[in-house]
Amino acid sequence: xxxxxxxxxxxxTLLDENKNIPEENMRAIEAFRKKGGLFTIxxxxxxxxxxxxxxxxNLDIPAVLFNGGxxxxxQKGRIYTVYLERKLYDIIIDHFMDNPEIGIVVHYHDKVFxxxxxxxxxxxxxxxxxIYDRVYNLKEIERxxxxxxxxxxxxxxxEIKRIEQKYGINIxxxxxxxxxxxxxxxxxxxxxxxxxxxxxxxxxxxxxCAVGDNFNDISLLKTAGLGVAVENAEEPLKKKARFITxxxxxxxxxxxIEKILLGKMEPFTIK
Numbered sequence: 001x002x003x004x005x006x007x008x009x010x011x012x013t014l015l016d017e018n019k020n021i022p023e024e025n026m027r028a029i030e031a032f033r034k035k036g037g038l039f040t041i042x043x044x045x046x047x048x049x050x051x052x053x054x055x056x057x058n059l060d061i062p063a064v065l066f067n068g069g070x071x072x073x074x075q076k077g078r079i080y081t082v083y084l085e086r087k088l089y090d091i092i093i094d095h096f097m098d099n100p101e102i103g104i105v106v107h108y109h110d111k112v113f114x115x116x117x118x119x120x121x122x123x124x125x126x127x128x129x130x131i132y133d134r135v136y137n138l139k140e141i142e143r144x145x146x147x148x149x150x151x152x153x154x155x156x157x158x159e160i161k162r163i164e165q166k167y168g169i170n171i172x173x174x175x176x177x178x179x180x181x182x183x184x185x186x187x188x189x190x191x192x193x194x195x196x197x198x199x200x201x202x203x204x205x206x207x208x209c210a211v212g213d214n215f216n217d218i219s220l221l222k223t224a225g226l227g228v229a230v231e232n233a234e235e236p237l238k239k240k241a242r243f244i245t246x247x248x249x250x251x252x253x254x255x256x257i258e259k260i261l262l263g264k265m266e267p268f269t270i271k
Contacts, residue, residue, distance in 0.1 A: 001037060003209040003226055003260055005201065007064065007194060008253055010043040010053060011177070012213035013230050016249040019129070021056060028254035029057065035261060038201065040064070042190045042210070042220055044176040046145060047072060047110040049130045061201060066107065066145045067174065067184055067216050068193025071200065078109070080196055082185045083143045088171065092147050092183055093138050095163055102156055105148040106138055113141055120151030123179050147183040156181040176216040191219030209260065211245070211253060212237060228256055 006029075008014045016022050029039050041057070042064035043050055050065055054074055062071040062079060071080040096102050103120035106113040112132040114121060125132070135141065149156045153175055160173050160181075172184045190212075198205050210217070210224035213233040221227025221240050229241035230252040238244060243259075246252040 001035060001260060002263070003207055004036070005038045005040075005198070005203050005208040006032065006211070006253075006257065006260070007040055007042045007197070007208060007220070007224065008211040009190075009213060009217050009220070010041055010045060010050070012232065012248050013211055013217075014041065014248070014253050015053075019127075021053065022249070022251050022254070024251035024254040026057075028251075028257040031261060032257050037260075038203070040197070042068070042193060042197075042212075042217075044146075044180070044182060044216055045128075046070075046107040046112065048112055049128060051110070062197060064190060064193035064197055067176065067182060067188060068190045068196075068219075069145050069185055069188045070109075071193065071196055079200070081109070081145065082188060083145060084147065084183065084185050088169070088183075089144055089147065090139060091163060091167065095159060096149060096156075097138070099155075099159070101152045102159075103150040104138060105132070105150060106141055106144050107146050107148065108141060108144050113138060118151075120179075124148070124150045146185075149181045149183065150179055153179060153181045174216045176214055182216070189219040190216060191223035194220055194223045209256075211256060213248065 038061055040059055040061050040063050044067045046066055054063055059074050062073040065072050069082050073079050096104050103118045112130055113135050114132050115135055115138045160171055172186055175181050206225035208224045209226040210220045211228045212220055213230050218240055227241050228243045229238045231247045245256040
């Protein structure tokens with residue numbers, strides 16, 4: 001096979017609109033593995049949100065979590081992880097704590113922390129269905145893999161620019177959903193996560209195929225030997241993709257795998 005490794009995003013890509021893995025995707029992944037292929041996920045989710053899918057998929061190689069901030073091996077646990085710089089963490093918490101339009105969700109390995117529940121949190125809580133811990137003060141959290149800002153993303157972007165100007169710093173932030181804007185450690189991205197994964201597996205990047213749907217997948221697609229977008233992807237991501245597969249709720253990953261197994265990667269768009 002031309003591509004030995006397939007790395008796919010979860011939400012909006014491998015998962016359908018009900019956050020389930022379509023059966024056609026499961027069957028295609030199994031067929032790919034039987035041919036000697038390797039399969040894993042690259043997601044903005046942390047351990048708590050990703051582990052149910054890691055188990056469902058029976059992954060046997062590391063998953064890329066926290067948008068590239070962690071490599072998590074199903075057997076060995078964390079083999080690479082990085083945290084937000086403490087000063088930046090405190091600045092972000094202080095700045096958004098009293099903003100009624102933006103909710104704060106702090107992720108640390110398998111923990112998810114929320115302090116004050118705002119209306120902006122409703123979407124995250126209802127859609128992700130992740131169990132979270134309530135804390136009185138988020139600044140009591142010693143370390144964090146990322147801060148998720150939930151709600152008005154346009155406003156969050158404006159406020160991050162204000163913080164950068166005020167403190168003379170550059171903040172690594174990325175949009176991962178219509179309502180999600182993520183603050184990540186310096187130099188963290190799914191693309192960098194893929195590099196670390198391929199180095200760990202001793203597989204050339206050119207032999208990796210990556211699939212995604214949102215802005216945080218752009219670096220992933222640019223880094224892989226073959227970058228693929230699902231049909232429901234954001235337009236900027238589609239422009240970076242060499243191949244556009246079917247929608248997430250139409251078994252887009254399965255359709256792609258069938259193309260790889262059959263060796264029919266031309267043309268690069270659905271007819």
